[in-house]
Amino acid sequence: MYTYTDFDEKFVRERVAQFRGQVERRLEGALTEDEFKPLRLMNGLYLQLHAYMLRVAIPYGTLNARQMRQLAYLAERWDKGYGHFTTRQNIQYNWPKLKDIPDMLDALADVGMHAIQTSGNTIRNVTADHFAGAAADEIEDPRPIAELLRQWSTDHPEFQFLPRKFKIAVTGSPKDRAVTKAHDIGLRMVRNDAGEPGFEVIVGGGLGRTPMIGKVIRDFLPKAHLLPYCEAIVSVYNLLGRRDNKYKARIKITVAENGLDKIRDLVEARFDELRREFSGFDQDLLKKIEAEFTPPTFRDAQLEGYEAYRAANPAFRSWTDTNLDDHRAPGYAIVSVSIKKHGATPGDASADQMRALAELAERYGHDELRISHEQNVILPHVHKSDLPAVYEGLRAADLATANIGLVSDIIACPGMDYCALATARSIPIAQEIAERFDALKLEHEIGALKIKISGCINACGHHHVGHIGILGLDRAGVENYQITLGGNGTETATVGERAGPGFSAEDIVPAIERLIGAYLHIRNDADETFLMTYRRVGLTPFKAALYPEKEAQNAA
Amino acid sequence: MSRPFTPKVLTANDLIEGDAVWLTPRDEWSRNMADAELLEDEAVAQDRLLFAIAQSDVVVGAYLVDAKASDAGPAPVHFREEFRTRGPSNYPHGKQVGA
């Protein structure tokens, strides 16, 4: 895993020292809020409904046990004993005090972490497939590329004042687990006819007010050209992107207004200039970075113990059915730890839980942890013979919920319980849905289903790409929830369709129940997932289930 | 025709703690909305807003927001403001537990 060089370390320490001075001057009254606000945002510090919020970057979602322990320490020492993992693979602290922030940033720097560029109109934390380096279907680990992009974009002088924020996601698998089509730039690794690995480059995707699925600007980009090509895209956007209207400033609008062909011509022309300036230093750097991501030494061990434990313990078996994925190494599995216990806040982990995860990663997981954009924690490399021990360790930390990919594995943004931009709450809706389906004991029968909830049009909860999306709005001073159906965030990404009028906070959970009831009724068999069924039959039967009164009126 | 003025309070976030505070008739910032000054006259409200904005060394982001009179004192009208008097719904944190 990548460790800070002296240069990285010095850069981060200097930034903390600067910010310490800025906080002091703010507290003394020497800086006004107008002067201070851009400075605090540059360091990931927001002001929310009830308190400040510190957003810490977890580059491409990867961290080691020592870093996870430090996140636990921050939660306990300066917050209320927990942290919130977000859809951008970051962690947020909801209750820090302004005067403590510099100490928190120093503590992060101690383990090679920071909160830089987690806000503002810059290139944000580069996200990656949370199974990177482990997935059986992977062509190559995408994290060296993500790290290269991180180094290139951090403090890049040309890209500190982009028209709007800019998000990049990378996956090394043809199967897209990183929602690359909903990013400003999405990079999906593919092979060309000669079998060489390179990238399909996707541009102009994004959710929010105007959801758009990214478009392929280049079918195949050789790996060696990645940096000049990305720089070409960002620099074309930097000049062409609109600065007159915040809502039209993202690259998705630039692409939509100018057309993909024009953007492609400009990018290719700029790329032609830039590739000559990139004399190869980026490739030397990439080689060094790649050396830091050498896979762990996988071991061989007997699997009888695992099989026997599985046969004897139904709860363990159920957990292995839902929470494991195929690993590239024989005998290994990828473990997804659910941070979605029924009734708990999606993505929230206590300091004790973070420490338990660190311990398990160290003992059984080659010292690696990942944060997924689905707000779960991944132990990417666990030998199956260790799974019983891992499972028991997770159980002891109240982390053994067997629901990955099921109806209660809900993405929910902080919504109006914390976020100052929210128009309604999202957390309580997620809690109620999870508890309801747990009580009905229907979860496993329903099977694969992604519910995603956002507390406002900004769509941090990815509701547009949820099989069932829920958007919280303010309708004449009352919380109101709008449903979208059929969205999907994988390589076949689609934006969900609006189902009809919204529901009140009291009516939304029964509405979801009717919807899922209709699915169980309509599906061909248990192998036909909600999304497949929706694609087969379309909106109409689901609408009928959602709005039975309308149906009755039509029939009358 | 302009809309009739509805009663308001002045609110902001505390500079150090970051939590919600309300401007009282005695020019202080209280953590309890019931202590707030209910502003029923538009000109006075605008005047108080200027005062609040000038208090940038103690509070952040002052704004006027609708409120109604109650026996205990000014109370929120909109659910967002009600949440600000309480704290989040997923944990007993914030003002609902006095912290």
Ligand code: SF4
């Ligand atoms: S979607 Fe809206 S409410 Fe939710 S975190 Fe993003 S900005 Fe806040």
